[in-house]
Amino acid sequence: MSDETKATETDTGRHFLKQWIAEDVAAGKTGGQVVTRFPPEPNGYIHIGHAKAICIDFGMAQAFGGQCNLRMDDTNPSKESDEYAESIKEDIRWLGFDWGDGFYSAADLFDRMYEIAENLIRSGHAYVCALTQEQWKEYRGVPTSPGKESPTRNRAPEENLALFRRMRDGEFADGTLCLRAKIDMASPNIHFRDPVIYRIMHVPHYHAGEKWCVYPMYDFAHPIEDAFEGVTHSMCTLEFEVHRPLYDWVIDRMDEMGLLVVRGGVKIRPQQREFARLNLSYTVMSKRKLLQLVQERRVEGWDDPRMPTVCGLRRRGYTPEAIRDFCERIGVSKYESETDVALLEYCLRDDLNRRALRRMAVLNPLKVVIDNYPEGQVEYAEVQNNPEDPSAGTRRVPFGREVWVERDDFMEVPEKKFFRLAPGQEVRLRGACLFTCTGVIKDAAGAVVELHGTYDPASKGGNAADGRKIKGTVHWVSAAHAVPVPVRLYDRLFTVPDPLGDDTRDFLSFLNPDSLKTVAAYGEPALAEARPGERFQFERLGYFCADARESKPGAPVFNRTVTLKDSWAKEVKK
């Protein structure tokens, strides 16, 4: 055993893909460079499940000093568009990954794929089949019993070739003929029962234009793409596991044709391995379901901040760092699991706690009048921008006789261990002074509309002159300087961990009716200058992000990204 191998084996926490690649590197199978690829089909927006795959594909390449290509797996023009392709690029860049000059499109290989198909026909490995889809269904058989051969299975190669060329030349209508690989109609693996490798589709391609009316199928195209790119390690999700023998079959045929790339004197034979896709609690991940949410207007669009799409998370205020950290922490395995969204939220808070500037805002305002504070007087509280990061500096927050506080921070009859505002109870107004509530004003219906009280002039800045300890601290906003800001309070999209887990109920019935509440909040003046996309911690409340779409200069709209942990709320529940 070489020292190199030894060293990697003492390295703990290596998941099976990393081990697999390490072994191949040690065995010299990569020709000096590990090459991976992320191969999305540009038929929709990518979500956090794709982010996991991206982190694996790019991450493995990085770990071995290799290259990860971005390849549009665009072999079905009826579903694909340039708009999707562009959004995918944008999202991957935002996540922090770089494919360098390794950008590819399957469509750029159509000529070569077509040639390979002709070669397959010549060597008797493929034939043109005229069975209708209904007929084929019957011929193919079911997993539990073998299929039977197509009547044209043993047609002469020259005839097949002529027919295939006529298919290419547009002489036949969609679905009338197709090209099948000739493998094994009795195989227990359905994908070996003479799979279709080319179909007729009179549809222009967003990237290849009008050139083709026959397009290759995934199982044929994917290994070819990998092989031509010199991909050494092709990682995908579990549902492709049963396709692997077919992947290898195509690679074998390419090998026979002498088409495998040689790098560093080594013939590169791409290999596929599979890992479990990400499932996240309280959301859905299927493209179809997400599309349904969009089309039925259950959400406002693909980038609705409640969506698990990368653009949705971005708009919600998630950071790429938090998402990458999350993908690192969930690990990689072949076990189909469901990850608790609490872990994602932890990663976000962990990141934002270190970086987000603190601001004060009151979401549900209650007026407080400080009776012994001079009318018209304004002082400034010097407050840290981020206690976790002194280099973020301080700011001056105006303070006056009337301030807004959070309605939830007051109880006329305080529960045990409620350390906030209550008659006769002294609290700290964050960064300003100590204050004691002495009076409560109510409306005719008995609802509290205003608090009165007095402050301790010897507590400017927030500390008592005599050193007495004050347990409760509340945030506030000066009424005279408050900036009105719309704030959108987002919560989980679904009310149950697995909305798809109940066969008797439609997942839509689990939609959380309270997943969005909009409130008119008051913010401290500095908030007016928030730039679109800028993230803050609103002290004692949570992390918020100026909406990149609806914020205007001087008039930000905030999205709640995630709340702060709230141990008082837990206390109340008991």
Next chain:
RNA sequence: UGCCUCAUGGUGUAACGGUAGCACAGCAGACUCUGGAUCUGCUUGUUUAGGUUCAAAUCCUAAUGAGGCAACCA
């Protein structure tokens, strides 16, 4: 009733024949000008049954459970 794959605390993972560990969640406490953060401690686990071995989460067999495969989708 075919083939493929998987199974470790509540959740996600590590341990690669030799002391079952980490993280999230939960609970308790300390500290705190955010009931945040931080720090300390705690609870909880190898699906089952056989076999191989001095020794099994790990290897073998079977059972059970879960997922995938029967688009001219990817």
